[in-house]
Amino acid sequence: MPAVSTAFRDTDRRLGRATALIGQDNGKYPHGNSLLVAGPDGAVLIDPSLSLVERGGAPIPVDHVLVSHAHEDHLASLFLFPHASVHAHGEDLLGLHSIDGFLQVYGMPPEIEAAWLPVIERDFHYVARPDATAVADGDTFALGDDVVVEVVHLAGHTRGHCGFLVDSEGVFFCADMDLTGFGPYYGDHWSDLDDFERSIERCRAIDARYYVTFHHKGVIEGRAEFLAQLDAFGAVIARREAAYLDYLREPRTMAEIVAHRFVYRANVDLLFADHVEQRTAQLHLDRFVRTGAVVEVEPGRWRAV
Numbered sequence: 544m545p546a547v548s549t550a551f552r553d554t555d556r557r558l559g560r561a562t563a564l565i566g567q568d569n570g571k572y573p574h575g576n577s578l579l580v581a582g583p584d585g586a587v588l589i590d591p592s593l594s595l596v597e598r599g600g601a602p603i604p605v606d607h608v609l610v611s612h613a614h615e616d617h618l619a620s621l622f623l624f625p626h627a628s629v630h631a632h633g634e635d636l637l638g639l640h641s642i643d644g645f646l647q648v649y650g651m652p653p654e655i656e657a658a659w660l661p662v663i664e665r666d667f668h669y670v671a672r673p674d675a676t677a678v679a680d681g682d683t684f685a686l687g688d689d690v691v692v693e694v695v696h697l698a699g700h701t702r703g704h705c706g707f708l709v710d711s712e713g714v715f716f717c718a719d720m721d722l723t724g725f726g727p728y729y730g731d732h733w734s735d736l737d738d739f740e741r742s743i744e745r746c747r748a749i750d751a752r753y754y755v756t757f758h759h760k761g762v763i764e765g766r767a768e769f770l771a772q773l774d775a776f777g778a779v780i781a782r783r784e785a786a787y788l789d790y791l792r793e794p795r796t797m798a799e800i801v802a803h804r805f806v807y808r809a810n811v812d813l814l815f816a817d818h819v820e821q822r823t824a825q826l827h828l829d830r831f832v833r834t835g836a837v838v839e840v841e842p843g844r845w846r847a848v
Contacts, residue, residue, distance in 0.1 A: 549601065578716045580714075582687040588609070593668075606627060606628065609684070612631070622668050632696060647733075648701060649731050651815060690711055691711065699735050701734060714751060714753045715755070719757055719758065727776065750766060787800075792847055806819055806823050
């Protein structure tokens, strides 16, 4: 491992008493952008990313670590903070308490899970934190001198996915509402399409000066720019739905839908790509059948109406 320094860096973005610790490649997966919030009575670190491993930790001592949700890239440097209190939404807490709980959030088939487990432990430094405690929507962490971090539940990406509002600094950390061109990710067992859309609308209602994403975008300045990017992000769902319906003009099986690729490009060779494609397709198919847009013409074969 290269020599490390825990000092603030030129790439970090000071946002009053909050600082976006910008990760490698602007937080491109597997890295991410963490948020550090400090007041006279303590400091909170939100989403300890893989980039903090190379840095050797946070620039200042941390009293509390808040985890937006139980995915590997949001936990990757948690092992560096053994004495901090750790918190996540109650719906995702099992993913911090044990590796078995973590794998349950993804819900992968056993053969994929067996190959994924050593990656989580080796490359993302997973360590169980059975001492982690639950937070819920509206809970706050007061750091003194009116600096308060508020939990904002944004379910859909996972059941317990959260953002965090630091109102005194005009900062909203929206975690994996990451506004990327890839679009919303809801391909796990713990994901829900309807919840994701509701959470997009909740983000729309939050007025801040700075919006911080865990991946890619980093710090977005101004509500108008944020809303424009949020609209583009949410529009990916509608494009996927249109693509599914077009493909289903002829009866298709799930295997055909998965092989066609609606989430990932055809050349993307990820361990879990087929699992994500199937889970995402199933959520859309359930909606289509519920609204009458698609019928199951025979068991395991669907066609658009």
